[in-house]
Amino acid sequence: MFKRLCIIGTGLIGGSIARAARAQGLCQEIVAFGREKNQPNLQLAKDLGVIDQFYTHISAALDHADLVIIATPVGSMQSIFELIKPYWSATALYSDAGSTKASVVSAIEAVFGHVPNNFVPAHPIAGAERSGVDASNAELFKNRRLIITPLNNTDPQAVEKLTRFWEQIGSSVSEMSVEHHDTVLAATSHLPHILAFALVGLLGRKDEQREIFKYAAGGFKDFTRIASSDPTMWLDICLANKQDIIPLIRQFKAELSNIEQLLVDDQSQQLFDTFTYARNARQRFLDTLDD
Amino acid sequence: MFKRLCIIGTGLIGGSIARAARAQGLCQEIVAFGREKNQPNLQLAKDLGVIDQFYTHISAALDHADLVIIATPVGSMQSIFELIKPYWSATALYSDAGSTKASVVSAIEAVFGHVPNNFVPAHPIAGAERSGVDASNAELFKNRRLIITPLNNTDPQAVEKLTRFWEQIGSSVSEMSVEHHDTVLAATSHLPHILAFALVGLLGRKDEQREIFKYAAGGFKDFTRIASSDPTMWLDICLANKQDIIPLIRQFKAELSNIEQLLVDDQSQQLFDTFTYARNARQRFLDTLDD
Incomplete structure (x- = not known):
């Protein structure tokens, strides 16, 4: 069980991860980070009970978070990694939900100079033509596939923890290379x-x-x-x-x-x-x- | 109400027309024509109660039929019109369910030299990836559109009768030109x-x-x-x-x-x-x- 799940990008995917994690009792607390301009959306997520709290300062959002999942469009990942970098914790587990994996790996490499071994790239294959946190639901990942694309240096324990997390919210987890x-x-x-x-x-x-x-x-x-x-x-x-x-x-x-x-x-x-x-x-x- | 509906081509569409017509009480009797090689399929249609009787001789199938609907693939329509021609009745209503209309009109013109005024080209827009009479159902055309493409000489009464038939099995009927x-x-x-x-x-x-x-x-x-x-x-x-x-x-x-x-x-x-x-x-x- 995680103490604090931090969601970055509270849309359909991020919101559904939060709902599913709560429904399965996988974490004690769920918080979200978002930019100032997204405050109405974050407030909605809080009002809907999807998250417990939200922050527009990254340091406050990441404080004590032991699971951080980035669920923003893949084009904004690099700027997210730049925000997170100063607060990166060696003991937390980091992952994402990006639909492309090479670009996410490039983005984190560009910021860190390497891919930290506690970052596990992942992709839940659960499309939906709707978007936004109001469309999120705890069942979105049930009986869906989740692909993990670990790198050579990725910590196997981190992969295992993330695998268990996704399996508990109903997904069937596979591993393959980023390129594949x-x-x-x-x-x-x-x-x-x-x-x-x-x-x-x-x-x-x-x-x-x-x-x-x-x-x-x-x-x-x-x-x-x-x-x-x-x-x-x-x-x-x-x-x-x-x-x-x-x-x-x-x-x-x-x-x-x-x-x-x-x-x-x-x-x-x-x-x-x-x-x-x-x-x-x-x-x-x-x-x-x-x- | 029609006395005898003759279906030519007892697949998904033909079978569903028969089932719907029976469910709505639109005809007293439903028969089908098919070639010898299709006898197992026709027998299945009879066993399922989709049709009352089937014939492999066109004259027997058309005998006393006052509504004839051709629901074969459009490529075989010309050969069907050739079979029907000798038994064409001026008092019956003829129609089809072909997905293309210019080709059907050309086919009947090629056989008759003109398009008989009691033939009303029609197309039920009810796709289904399944096929065959065993997939047919009485609800297939409910809340679907049916397009009639009358020609200049088509008998307005025939159009009206066919419109009523399709409306009674649940379709919304529109008219447009063949080309359109x-x-x-x-x-x-x-x-x-x-x-x-x-x-x-x-x-x-x-x-x-x-x-x-x-x-x-x-x-x-x-x-x-x-x-x-x-x-x-x-x-x-x-x-x-x-x-x-x-x-x-x-x-x-x-x-x-x-x-x-x-x-x-x-x-x-x-x-x-x-x-x-x-x-x-x-x-x-x-x-x-x-x-």
């Missing part, structure tokens, strides 16, 4: 988000958009759900992982060009094979979920 | 299906596909749901509406190229604006659903 994490997530999450943003943006600019949207079926609603995700968060993710995302965009365009050419040439059999291959691949995906 | 229907559906349905097929196909061919699928979150599942759709049906739709789909694929690739270039150039503000525009467009779409 970013490659896999570019495919399953980052590229699909870009496709959804691109599609809704394209259709939204058409003259007949009202009618297009009016006659869209449930499939379209599901398909575009992730286009309702937080633009700030996704801007950060896309820039942070562009080295993996850009090649995937190019591969996807080639895939589309292939289908386009098959259509132009009326290549029925090859189109049928393409669609069938995809349907079977999705079935393999569904089978994986059942494992 | 195909343009709108290319954007909301055909392109998204191609994107989903392309994405799952691309990822399914990657060496690390097992891991990619393992770490995919709920967003990916929703996003790719439509990639589980019936390949035969979608092959037909894509070929039937390629004149609308091909330009959309090109526009979508240009949209992706734009995002790709913004990423390459680290154009944060423009990326943020792109994602924000898309999120707002999706909100307009959701607002449309609430209307």
Whole structure:
């Protein structure tokens, strides 16, 4: 059990971690740090009972905290590490919830010159198109995956403590390398988000958009759900992982060009094979979920 | 009330029309026509109580039918019209459930030399990634949209009768031109299906596909749901509406190229604006659903 959990970034993810930790009795006290301008949001988190207290001074927020989780958009992590650095405690456990891992590791390296061995990079795979602490809930991570990407020097005890924390709030914890994490997530999450943003943006600019949207079926609603995700968060993710995302965009365009050419040439059999291959691949995906 | 509803193509859509019509008491008898090789499926439909009887001879199936609905993949419609032609009744109402309308109109024109005034082209917008009569249900069209695309010579009374039929099984009926229907559906349905097929196909061919699928979150599942759709049906739709789909694929690739270039150039503000525009467009779409 932790004495004091300090959440930095009390949005959907940070708020849900706090709620889940409290629901499972994993810490005695939950505090949050935020900048002055975020005071209304922090007050809301306190009013909702998500956190016990909040501070706009980092030293007060970190005081006696033995678990610190940074749940801000990945683009602001470096400035957070700069704020924390003077108060870094060798006995506390530090982690994050960033959707990209190489950028987070670079950010902490840029500030410390190395990655402290009590910082454990982590990523809860629990997307939601809603954002903000009012959307947070204690069940968000239940039956979801949490990926830890330890470095060579990461303290195994710190990894173990963080693993236990996430398992207790219902997640299934895996470990992989930073690079592998970013490659896999570019495919399953980052590229699909870009496709959804691109599609809704394209259709939204058409003259007949009202009618297009009016006659869209449930499939379209599901398909575009992730286009309702937080633009700030996704801007950060896309820039942070562009080295993996850009090649995937190019591969996807080639895939589309292939289908386009098959259509132009009326290549029925090859189109049928393409669609069938995809349907079977999705079935393999569904089978994986059942494992 | 119709005396005898004849369904041609007893899959998800045809089966659901039959079930809904029976549930609402819209016809005295429901029969189906199918080819010899589809006998097991027709027997299943009969065993499930979806239809009262089935025939592998078109003349027997059409005998005394006063409502005939063709719910086969659009690519087979012309051969169906050829089968029906000798038994065409001036007093019956004929319609279809094809996802593309220009191709259906061309098919019937090719067979009859014109479009009979008692044929009313229609399209229930009720997608489902499942297929087959065992997936059919009486509620499939409830609160869904049904688009009728009448031609200049279509009998207004036939349109009215078909409208009433679909309204009674719970659909909200609209009318638009054949061309407009195909343009709108290319954007909301055909392109998204191609994107989903392309994405799952691309990822399914990657060496690390097992891991990619393992770490995919709920967003990916929703996003790719439509990639589980019936390949035969979608092959037909894509070929039937390629004149609308091909330009959309090109526009979508240009949209992706734009995002790709913004990423390459680290154009944060423009990326943020792109994602924000898309999120707002999706909100307009959701607002449309609430209307």
